[in-house]
Amino acid sequence: QVQLVESGGGLVQAGGSLRLSCAASGRTFRRYAMGWFRQAPGKEREFVAAISWSGGITYYADSVKGRFTISRDNAKNTVYLQMNSLKPEGTAVYYCAADFHGATTYLGGYDYWGQGTQVTVSS
Numbered sequence: 001q002v003q004l005v006e007s008g009g010g011l012v013q014a015g016g017s018l019r020l021s022c023a024a025s026g027r028t029f030r031r032y033a034m035g036w037f038r039q040a041p042g043k044e045r046e047f048v049a050a051i052s053w054s055g056g057i058t059y060y061a062d063s064v065k066g067r068f069t070i071s072r073d074n075a076k077n078t079v080y081l082q083m084n085s086l087k088p089e090g091t092a093v094y095y096c097a098a099d100f101h102g103a104t105t106y107l108g109g110y111d112y113w114g115q116g117t118q119v120t121v122s123s
Helices: none
Strands: 004-007 010-013 018-024 033-039 046-051 058-060 068-073 078-083 092-099 117-122
Touching: 004 092, 018 033, 018 092, 018 117, 033 068, 033 078, 046 068, 046 078, 058 068, 078 092
Parallel strands: 010 117
Antiparallel strands: 004 018, 018 078, 033 046, 033 092, 046 058, 068 078, 092 117
């Protein structure tokens, strides 16, 4: 069992930056690949970024590539999402998720989800 708690969301102007954190409970955190997803009002949840258990493999959605960076600190049981050059279309609830089977862009592959943190980007 893994429990995930996101933090770091808030209101930011377009072009600004935020760093999201996702703290995981349990000693098995290092076994899980981690992902970030987001869901805007009236839209489906979509993939943002993923990272392998070791941190050696990362994936990004085309819409965030070059602006967002996913990283993890297994000693702290935490995964991060550094978001730079934010755009108004990035307004959404951001969720982190854990996948025992490996990093994937596929939402259905994730085993555990956090409650989400709101990110609002003003124009």
